[in-house]
Amino acid sequence: GTACTSQRTGRTGGAGPDGRVRIGLVTKTDSNPFFVALREAAKARAAQDGAELVALAGKFDGDNDGQVAALENLVQQGVNAILVTPSNSTGILGAIRHARDRGILVVALDTETQPKDAVDATFATDNVEAGRAQGRYVRAALAGREPRLLMLDGTPGGTVDEQRHRGFLDGVGLAEEDPRVLAKEPTNGDQNKAQQAMENLLQRAGDVNAVYTLNEPAARGAHAALQARGLAAQAVIGSIDGGCQGVRDVKEGKYAVTVMQFPKKMAEEGVRAAVEFARTGRKPSGFVNTGSTVVTDRPVPGVDSEDTAWGLRNCWG
Amino acid sequence: MTGVDGRDAPLEPVLSARALVKRFGRVTAIDGSDFDLMPGEVLAVVGDNGAGKSSLIKALSGALVPDEGEIRVDGRPVRFHGPLDARRHGIETVYQDLALAPAQDVASNLFLGRERRRPGVLGRVFRLLDTRGMRAEAERVLGELGIGVRSMSQPVETLSGGQRQGVAVARAAAFGTRVVIMDEPTAALGVAESAKVLDLIGRIRDRGLPVVLISHNMPHVFEIADRIHVHRLGRRVALVSPAERTMNEVVGLITGALRVGADGELEEVRDAVRTGLTRTGGGTAE
Amino acid sequence: MTGVDGRDAPLEPVLSARALVKRFGRVTAIDGSDFDLMPGEVLAVVGDNGAGKSSLIKALSGALVPDEGEIRVDGRPVRFHGPLDARRHGIETVYQDLALAPAQDVASNLFLGRERRRPGVLGRVFRLLDTRGMRAEAERVLGELGIGVRSMSQPVETLSGGQRQGVAVARAAAFGTRVVIMDEPTAALGVAESAKVLDLIGRIRDRGLPVVLISHNMPHVFEIADRIHVHRLGRRVALVSPAERTMNEVVGLITGALRVGADGELEEVRDAVRTGLTRTGGGTAE
Amino acid sequence: MGPAELLGVTTMSLTAPRRAALSEFVLRTPAVGPAVALVFAVVLFSLTTDTFLDVDNLSLVVQQSLVVGTLALGQTLVILTGGIDLANAAACVLATLLMAKLAVGGTASPVTLLAGVAVAVAVGLTTGGVVTAFRLPPFIVTLGVLTILTAASRIYAGGQSYPVTDGLLGWLGTRQYLFGQIEVTFGMGVALALYLVLWYSLTRTAWGRHVYAVGNDPEAARLSGIHVRRTLLSVYVVAGLVYGVAAWQALGRVPNADPNAFQTGNLDSITAVVLGGTSLFGGRGSVLGTLVGALIVAVLRSGLTQAGIDNLYQDVATGVLVIVAVAVDRLSRRRQR
Amino acid sequence: MGPAELLGVTTMSLTAPRRAALSEFVLRTPAVGPAVALVFAVVLFSLTTDTFLDVDNLSLVVQQSLVVGTLALGQTLVILTGGIDLANAAACVLATLLMAKLAVGGTASPVTLLAGVAVAVAVGLTTGGVVTAFRLPPFIVTLGVLTILTAASRIYAGGQSYPVTDGLLGWLGTRQYLFGQIEVTFGMGVALALYLVLWYSLTRTAWGRHVYAVGNDPEAARLSGIHVRRTLLSVYVVAGLVYGVAAWQALGRVPNADPNAFQTGNLDSITAVVLGGTSLFGGRGSVLGTLVGALIVAVLRSGLTQAGIDNLYQDVATGVLVIVAVAVDRLSRRRQR
Numbered sequence A: 001g002t003a004c005t006s007q008r009t010g011r012t013g014g015a016g017p018d019g020r021v022r023i024g025l026v027t028k029t030d031s032n033p034f035f036v037a038l039r040e041a042a043k044a045r046a047a048q049d050g051a052e053l054v055a056l057a058g059k060f061d062g063d064n065d066g067q068v069a070a071l072e073n074l075v076q077q078g079v080n081a082i083l084v085t086p087s088n089s090t091g092i093l094g095a096i097r098h099a100r101d102r103g104i105l106v107v108a109l110d111t112e113t114q115p116k117d118a119v120d121a122t123f124a125t126d127n128v129e130a131g132r133a134q135g136r137y138v139r140a141a142l143a144g145r146e147p148r149l150l151m152l153d154g155t156p157g158g159t160v161d162e163q164r165h166r167g168f169l170d171g172v173g174l175a176e177e178d179p180r181v182l183a184k185e186p187t188n189g190d191q192n193k194a195q196q197a198m199e200n201l202l203q204r205a206g207d208v209n210a211v212y213t214l215n216e217p218a219a220r221g222a223h224a225a226l227q228a229r230g231l232a233a234q235a236v237i238g239s240i241d242g243g244c245q246g247v248r249d250v251k252e253g254k255y256a257v258t259v260m261q262f263p264k265k266m267a268e269e270g271v272r273a274a275v276e277f278a279r280t281g282r283k284p285s286g287f288v289n290t291g292s293t294v295v296t297d298r299p300v301p302g303v304d305s306e307d308t309a310w311g312l313r314n315c316w317g
Numbered sequence B, C: 001m002t003g004v005d006g007r008d009a010p011l012e013p014v015l016s017a018r019a020l021v022k023r024f025g026r027v028t029a030i031d032g033s034d035f036d037l038m039p040g041e042v043l044a045v046v047g048d049n050g051a052g053k054s055s056l057i058k059a060l061s062g063a064l065v066p067d068e069g070e071i072r073v074d075g076r077p078v079r080f081h082g083p084l085d086a087r088r089h090g091i092e093t094v095y096q097d098l099a100l101a102p103a104q105d106v107a108s109n110l111f112l113g114r115e116r117r118r119p120g121v122l123g124r125v126f127r128l129l130d131t132r133g134m135r136a137e138a139e140r141v142l143g144e145l146g147i148g149v150r151s152m153s154q155p156v157e158t159l160s161g162g163q164r165q166g167v168a169v170a171r172a173a174a175f176g177t178r179v180v181i182m183d184e185p186t187a188a189l190g191v192a193e194s195a196k197v198l199d200l201i202g203r204i205r206d207r208g209l210p211v212v213l214i215s216h217n218m219p220h221v222f223e224i225a226d227r228i229h230v231h232r233l234g235r236r237v238a239l240v241s242p243a244e245r246t247m248n249e250v251v252g253l254i255t256g257a258l259r260v261g262a263d264g265e266l267e268e269v270r271d272a273v274r275t276g277l278t279r280t281g282g283g284t285a286e
Numbered sequence D, E: 001m002g003p004a005e006l007l008g009v010t011t012m013s014l015t016a017p018r019r020a021a022l023s024e025f026v027l028r029t030p031a032v033g034p035a036v037a038l039v040f041a042v043v044l045f046s047l048t049t050d051t052f053l054d055v056d057n058l059s060l061v062v063q064q065s066l067v068v069g070t071l072a073l074g075q076t077l078v079i080l081t082g083g084i085d086l087a088n089a090a091a092c093v094l095a096t097l098l099m100a101k102l103a104v105g106g107t108a109s110p111v112t113l114l115a116g117v118a119v120a121v122a123v124g125l126t127t128g129g130v131v132t133a134f135r136l137p138p139f140i141v142t143l144g145v146l147t148i149l150t151a152a153s154r155i156y157a158g159g160q161s162y163p164v165t166d167g168l169l170g171w172l173g174t175r176q177y178l179f180g181q182i183e184v185t186f187g188m189g190v191a192l193a194l195y196l197v198l199w200y201s202l203t204r205t206a207w208g209r210h211v212y213a214v215g216n217d218p219e220a221a222r223l224s225g226i227h228v229r230r231t232l233l234s235v236y237v238v239a240g241l242v243y244g245v246a247a248w249q250a251l252g253r254v255p256n257a258d259p260n261a262f263q264t265g266n267l268d269s270i271t272a273v274v275l276g277g278t279s280l281f282g283g284r285g286s287v288l289g290t291l292v293g294a295l296i297v298a299v300l301r302s303g304l305t306q307a308g309i310d311n312l313y314q315d316v317a318t319g320v321l322v323i324v325a326v327a328v329d330r331l332s333r334r335r336q337r
Ligand SMILES: Nc1ncnc2c1ncn2[C@@H]1O[C@H](COP(=O)(O)OP(=O)(O)OP(=O)(O)O)[C@@H](O)[C@H]1O
Pocket: B150, B157, B158, B159, B160, B161, B162, B163, B188, B190, C024, C025, C027, C028, C029, C047, C048, C049, C050, C051, C052, C053, C054, C055, C056, C096, D012
């Protein structure tokens, strides 16, 4: 039984034998710039707080098995706290329980677990809200034209992907099965795949005027394909992330809008909570929205936004 | 089409073929060949390199599916779709390329495709192989052929050329029940080992099994064969008795210097004689 | 250790070896063997299957690196780390396994490793092969051996056993500049084709090149060899002249029924004689 | 003089039998090299970290290798025949989804389990059928099957993953303590049993010899009268069965059926097979080598994490160590040649 | 009677020369089967959709195949020697990053380009060096190199991707119109040139024959006096060079160096090679087949999209069609046997 195990090797807060706080970070991948920014921010903050941070990751977006093994190995290594961005919001639960049973603090970053209270606390963007903001902007920017929408999704089944997708449709005012949604394609958030998907979609739906992208690499791919067909002017592309490159893209007009997330905040809050737990045993709790901000140089009525100058000051990566 | 010479065969052939044809792209390897193997005889098949001997016996042993023609076993037409079909008729073959699994050991190769299981539950239920029994048997059979292999668990790819050939020969000899076909079984063997294989062929015949022996070694052929099938340009051009013909004559038939005339007698092919081919051939055949 | 019989050699051997040893796990394939090849001679190497003949010549041609012992070319010690090293010394070999690239065609195989380029810029700058020239040459060389291959662009894996052997023999014959070694070059060949290979060996000797011929065919050996190296249990047990010894005696040496005594004369090995081995061996050697 | 020599048999003299016996053992046992590398890695991490050589941790490493290790077992069979299976993990994922969705729908759990295994077997049967009927390269066939199965799983899952609560489906994850200390799971027992059964079948039955022969030289196998197609087909079916068990293992380890899981399972399992010394050309290798190969990667990951090394640097180290492991194996063999 | 027969030569009679010549052509030219499948696919989509057979669309299909097609060219070389290269796309990605970062740093663009190609060549040299020096299986070596390079690229990129604005680096993406109609890019020209050069080298030079011989039977090649190691090494180096060009192609197509790109490039390129009829056992195949193989996948994707089929169902269809393509190839050959 798990209960008795937790007694055998149990730990409650308290720094390691050498007095150092140890923190594990497990991201979805370590290739997505977003997670790199998150990792670097966490490292910096940990160094500042005198803690040790081991950064692990899955092999691909969706690699639950890799994340489970990473969590287990961190537990074994004797960390005080684990920060995790779950690739699969249910698949990771066992490993989280295993860690928490041993008295380790577990905090979700960027993506929620299902149920949310499987972790001690969550620091993340409200992704439904971020998607909704993108959708509302796109609808307004169409200025009354009927939307003819292409949706470039991420990884099928991803929690974040699903939340943004749902939020966007809500914001743009279309139902999932609406015929004005011309096509949906998964891109795994990869620029090459997005470009190829877009090129092929355009071949049969040349009259597109709105494009949803789940993140900025996908938006760049979409733009390149539209540009090559000379259709860049007719379509409003929206995105989410707020990386510095993304903000520059918005500034250059490659796409109309991006919704900025704040990975540094997630990381710093996470590390701070971990260190505090190790030192005092106090645990954070609940969902902490790290916020999102619409960034565009062409504001529309009814959507609060910042311009790219602000964006460049606040962007990550 | 083919001149048949020698005693008439009153019996039904064990294995026979009529008008076999096999083409590979532009090469016709078997060009309307006939074939007859009588009960209890040793039939030598001789012919030039590339004459189509191996292709013929591959067709007879199911390794190759002919494009045209008919094969009969004990007078009944058969269709072989693979070597297994021929094997089911009791036809066992030593192929020129030996057909051994290089990474597997001597005993495994000897029993490949008909492994022996342990008696009792172990064998029936657990399908446990009788590894030791097969090794012992392999040792015995190879010993009989005078083929010295250090260990029955040596992979055949590490054997010498002759040792490998010994394994292939031993396999066919041990398992043939109706016909044994051997494609150049002594090519890689030493003098003593070859003699043992000839002895073995004799013993197989004594058991009542007919043997097809492909060989380029005329002394061997004349020592052991009851009849000689001469193959040339993809077909049987003569069927002679070693008692009635000399090595020189057979070599002449092989090279085309001689042919079987309309009267069943041998006659010289004029062009060939002028080049003195028989002399070259005959000189080394003895 | 080895009994040497026959004329003394006043000349320096072209290729020689002393006390070579090669072990494979528990098998000692070469067990302290000596070897000497004199200028311009045809040296036959004979021995039982598994005696270690192929291993010996593999060591001499660089295909196998011996564990111990010394090899000399023209009296100078050499170390071969691969077949290329031997080839650089002009030693050309036909291996028993032929060493052909199965998917490549006849002409490519014949020129494998020393392809000819077109003359001029095409060859020098564009490295363009002289495909047509090589085909023509291949056709010529094989024709000389009497090996009929339909097309020089046929992959060797589709050739008959004898045709393949012909390709390997033709290759060595065409390129040897100091020594030509042939491991059972006529094993798969027909009567006429074998005779042509023996002719070829004679012609190579006439060009002044010594030839090492491994063969189980005693008539061939006695027809062509100047000296006979008898190999047994991994080493040279005798070196005899075919003019002074009979086939029976050589077979006796091979099987161990005879040995070279302290006085250089042959003597019977008692146990062996009792089993009548020489009779079996001798019976088929002639 | 023994009777063998009297008959003209050439026996080679035996020298240095002790050393030679060892060398033969190494040469004949493909698993020895990788095992040395594994032991080496374990010793290395035991010395450099406090936590690695801990019963709990070692148990964990084994648990982490279970799914890939089971996939690799089926993969070994296919590779021994000279093939390759790119769709093994995809078949396993589809099976987990089927089981999980049936369980959610209320089907009795033994039926559910059987259905999951059956679908994996059906995939094997189809793959093997196509490979043998048209003599197609297994690479392409299993690539096609991979694409189809991945899409099918996603369509079937409808963008969701399915937590599993059923006792039987999650049963392999049940932990037990041996001697009150050593944490083992039923999954370990099942994996071990599967390995033993297949080791036995490959080395002690006619079927196993035929599998090796078909991979070693298909034409020679055919001429030797082996049912080449039937043997191949049986291999794909048995492999499918093993992947079905891998699906059960997967649910024991993570009770959640996820269409996104094990996307690198095919490559990971091939890696375990090759690390274990089995040749991608077929006909040479062993399942015991695969067992070791599957453990090596998990040991490296775990040990490097214990040593506090970040993921990216772990990758670099793993890459180097994997190459070193096979190089050690190769060098140990070469010296004996 | 001709002189050949007088010499005892056996010449076989010639029958049905016309049919036979065709069959020989099919058998000898590995690219014919896949080409038939390609034409079949093109015709299929032309009939079922309005938009597929459109100059623009065809041009797009070619552009989409360029990077994988170039990677597959180097992959063909490695596979012909009996190896496999899992690290080709990773080398290409590292090269794009190096070029892009150098360009951002202000290095002159020709130097940048050379540096990118040089790093790919260096990877090839290292891989080939390890493979030949220790005689390790290329699968494991390139797997290790893949892991290392992927991590290295990520470390080097520091979590960013680098847009490329430099004219020379993006030059291969430059579009031109032939006859004022047909959109072509310089990248297409370069790819075609590379294919031709390697086709020539493989079929018309001694080096090419050695590459085939080494893959066909390494021991026979060694005994024939071929420098096996040197040949192998040269193959990895040339392949590295080709991957360097693929990196240039990649920047022409997507002017953004991204450590995340082409994660399935290795498998995709192997797929193109195998679809093109080259044997994974080495020694048999052709680069022209690979060219066709690379196009097939892009044609399927594009055609299925034009036909309005959703992504997941496209996957199913692609999987089926890929198997059908090789089956067609195989059947067309078998009938001729
Ligand atoms: N790689 C190897 N591993 C183990 N044993 C080997 C290896 N190569 C050769 N042998 C053994 O060494 C001995 C000598 O073999 P070799 O091929 O030299 O014999 P040979 O005289 O050429 O025989 P043959 O006349 O049959 O060709 C044989 O017993 C053989 O089994």
